[in-house]
Amino acid sequence: MFRNPSNTVSESQSLLLYHAAQLVTPIGNALKHGKEMGKLEIIPDAAIYIEGDTIIEAGPTDILLKKYHPEKTGMESIDLTGKVIIPGFVDSHTHFVFGGYRPEEFIMRLSGAQYLDIMKMGGGIQSTVDATKNTPAETLFSDGFKRLNDMLSMGVTTVEGKSGYGLDRDCELKQLEVLNHLNREHPVDVEVTYMGAHAIPRGYPGGSDAYIDFMVKEVLPLIREKKLARFADIFCEEGVFTPEESERYLGTCKDMGFDTKIHADEIIPLGGGELAAKTGCASADHLLAVSDRGIQMLAGSDTAATLLPCTAFCLNKPYAPARKLIDAGCAVALASDFNPGSCFTNSIPLIFSLGVIHMGMTIEEAICSLTLNGAGALKRADTIGSIEPGKKADITVLAYPDYRFLVYHSAKNIVTLVIKNGKVCYDEAKRGV
Structure with a gap:
């Protein structure tokens, strides 16, 4: 299902993604050269807390759940058990x-x-x-x-x-x-x-x-x-x-x-x-x-x-x-x-x-x-391209528990969820609904 951010089903102003099998992202606000391209931060059992269109915090689920509870009023939460979080492409x-x-x-x-x-x-x-x-x-x-x-x-x-x-x-x-x-x-x-x-x-x-x-x-x-x-x-x-x-x-x-x-x-x-x-x-x-x-x-x-x-x-x-x-x-x-x-x-x-x-x-x-x-x-590495506090919440979720499935499941689209500016804009599970 595709959604325009201005017409999303949820009106919540904050979003918590938690229990992802992995969070995988480069880190930084500029182009990565040479061998630095191969250095990614990989966090197991990861979570991200988002307010509005901005990432506030990312890290291990047990730490973020102590600060941002899924039952908080006005917060949307998504359990991503068995899935991988990466930056939006x-x-x-x-x-x-x-x-x-x-x-x-x-x-x-x-x-x-x-x-x-x-x-x-x-x-x-x-x-x-x-x-x-x-x-x-x-x-x-x-x-x-x-x-x-x-x-x-x-x-x-x-x-x-x-x-x-x-x-x-x-x-x-x-x-x-x-x-x-x-x-x-x-x-x-x-x-x-x-x-x-x-x-x-x-x-x-x-x-x-x-x-x-x-x-x-x-x-x-x-x-x-x-x-x-x-x-x-x-x-x-x-x-x-x-x-x-x-x-x-x-x-x-x-x-x-x-x-x-x-x-x-x-x-x-x-x-x-x-x-x-x-x-x-x-x-x-x-x-x-x-x-x-x-x-x-x-x-x-x-x-x-x-x-x-x-x-x-x-x-x-x-x-x-x-x-x-x-x-x-x-x-x-x-x-x-x-x-x-x-x-x-x-x-x-x-x-x-x-x-x-x-x-x-x-x-x-x-x-x-x-x-x-x-x-x-595109001269936008200061605002998008990685999952870090202060950057836009542009996030892609993979249907498998390891980022290497991107190549292992060769030439197959394994994207299950896409979040743009903090809002769910694509949900593979609800396509056609």
């Missing part, structure tokens, strides 16, 4: 607001078709651009709401959503307005990113430089004025935007007050990782072809290396070098890259399985990457 890279689908391309790729061949047949990103322009905002909203419901059922409490399927002014603004509307109406928090620099519009006069000028002069000021996005992102890749163009664009975005992200080194080592570290991006995303120099620079920066294993899986490409990045001291985050073209999945269980089984991460590192480091990739 943060999916820090998605393109979940779009029109149309592209299943035929997926099958064509499996048969060996190349992206350029698909584009010549009318597919690729331009297909989604055309469909999104022709999709009413109301439909984008209703479809987006359903997708957020699906994310919530897998324990996601915060998600990043990008525009980028308009490549003009009006459709980009339409997507951003829908994302903001979803953030207001749905329990899951939506961090909004403007990604007009997703591709160069078909036949754009003047090419990439002229299109960047257009975004800077005619689109970004409107986004800033209407406060429609916190982040700006660009696809730095051969045939799209060069490192020089990307640096110019990202610098202008920062000067205008936007935080920045970059799609970096997805296909060839073009220097996107280096550029992200140099310019202070919140994250460098993809990194399948990141260079040794890029890894070194990211390791010495506050930029998250956000890896998207489901995209490599769907494209049948080699995975990003997670083990190499972590061993070098980088702060690695994992995210879905949910989109209608290269990665039509937002499966958190699949991300865990791929990250640990195929990318060489430990399960502890994977948990950190989808909680605290996901929050850090």
Whole structure:
């Protein structure tokens, strides 16, 4: 059952979770780098006391029950015997607001078709651009709401959503307005990113430089004025935007007050990782072809290396070098890259399985990457991403007594309860009621 926090069944202002088999969480208010990613606090027979939307205390059940009794008036309490408490997942890279689908391309790729061949047949990103322009905002909203419901059922409490399927002014603004509307109406928090620099519009006069000028002069000021996005992102890749163009664009975005992200080194080592570290991006995303120099620079920066294993899986490409990045001291985050073209999945269980089984991460590192480091990739690690006093009460409950079931029960959703801002917003046991 899904609930909006403003319409919850219970009106209690406090919540006690107790007798959880384990409480498992990273600790801290910033990105975790390297070996620090594997250090989690694990409390057996654990409890959490929440007031309003904030965690007040977490620790052993016997200690908290002496201070916060479940029968206290106005307190809701939930016995979590046999279950595990972890922070709500943060999916820090998605393109979940779009029109149309592209299943035929997926099958064509499996048969060996190349992206350029698909584009010549009318597919690729331009297909989604055309469909999104022709999709009413109301439909984008209703479809987006359903997708957020699906994310919530897998324990996601915060998600990043990008525009980028308009490549003009009006459709980009339409997507951003829908994302903001979803953030207001749905329990899951939506961090909004403007990604007009997703591709160069078909036949754009003047090419990439002229299109960047257009975004800077005619689109970004409107986004800033209407406060429609916190982040700006660009696809730095051969045939799209060069490192020089990307640096110019990202610098202008920062000067205008936007935080920045970059799609970096997805296909060839073009220097996107280096550029992200140099310019202070919140994250460098993809990194399948990141260079040794890029890894070194990211390791010495506050930029998250956000890896998207489901995209490599769907494209049948080699995975990003997670083990190499972590061993070098980088702060690695994992995210879905949910989109209608290269990665039509937002499966958190699949991300865990791929990250640990195929990318060489430990399960502890994977948990950190989808909680605290996901929050850090959105510059929100001070308020979400871990279970600590003073942070938002964004909590995911697993149906099994050990956190290792996240990978042991491979690619299976084992989330049974999700609490967002101190309120139960998803209860697997009551689905359909």
